[in-house]
Amino acid sequence: xxxxxxxxxxxxxxxxxxxxxxxxxxxxxxxxxxxxxxxxxxxxxxxxxxxxxxxxxxxxxxxxxxxxxxxxxxxxxxxxxxxxxxxxxxxxxxxxxxxxxxxxxxxxxxxxxxxxxxxxxxxxxxxxxxxxxxxxxxxxxxxxxxxxxxxxxxxxxxxxxxxxxxxxxxxxxxxxxxxxxxxxxxxxxxxxxxxxxxxxxxxxxxxxxxxxxxxxxxxx
Numbered sequence: 001x002x003x004x005x006x007x008x009x010x011x012x013x014x015x016x017x018x019x020x021x022x023x024x025x026x027x028x029x030x031x032x033x034x035x036x037x038x039x040x041x042x043x044x045x046x047x048x049x050x051x052x053x054x055x056x057x058x059x060x061x062x063x064x065x066x067x068x069x070x071x072x073x074x075x076x077x078x079x080x081x082x083x084x085x086x087x088x089x090x091x092x093x094x095x096x097x098x099x100x101x102x103x104x105x106x107x108x109x110x111x112x113x114x115x116x117x118x119x120x121x122x123x124x125x126x127x128x129x130x131x132x133x134x135x136x137x138x139x140x141x142x143x144x145x146x147x148x149x150x151x152x153x154x155x156x157x158x159x160x161x162x163x164x165x166x167x168x169x170x171x172x173x174x175x176x177x178x179x180x181x182x183x184x185x186x187x188x189x190x191x192x193x194x195x196x197x198x199x200x201x202x203x204x205x206x207x208x209x210x211x212x213x214x215x216x217x218x219x220x
Contacts, residue, residue: 008168009114011191023080051170095208100133149179
């Protein structure tokens with residue numbers, strides 16, 4: 001079996017930044033209407049922690065709110081994200097389709113490991129017809145620990161993969177690769193930062209650059 005590629009979704013394949021602010025504002029507008037939030041929507045704070053599981057997002061953004069309130073906000077947020085995806089307000093990163101197509105044509109198994117929820121990922125896959133190339137899409141909901149390292153391990157086990165590379169933009173992706181003794185490709189995109197990218201084995205500024213890396217073994 002050829003080397004598999006395990007892609008992150010947000011900030012790696014999908015330009016979440018195009019819809020994030022709108023969806024987050026919908027959620028915090030609800031809180032304002034309920035008298036449970038004042039001030040601006042904390043978009044910058046969310047962007048700074050992008051890549052962590054959503055329960056951690058809401059604990060960070062809403063530290064004094066109840067779990068029930070966080071659950072309601074999450075539902076509003078998820079619904080808004082899906083609506084914006086289905087209305088075409090999002091976008092894949094330049095070269096995403098070409099990269100997936102070329103890797104699949106070369107018989108590389110392709111998977112997604114994301115901290116996003118299943119319904120959200122399904123909306124992206126359906127809208128952009130990513131199932132033309134992907135062999136599996138996995139959400140952090142698929143592992144009880146909500147840890148990306150466990151999610152990557154789950155994919156490796158499920159598909160009996162012996163060679164794989166993790167492609168992502170945040171520290172959770174690179175640490176998941178390291179925990180599973182896999183190489184990591186860091187994407188210098190919207191939510192990335194140089195300190196975290198230093199933990200990747202390779203760095204690309206365009207997804208199509210992965211095709212050049214795939215010509216040689218990706219070894220630590």
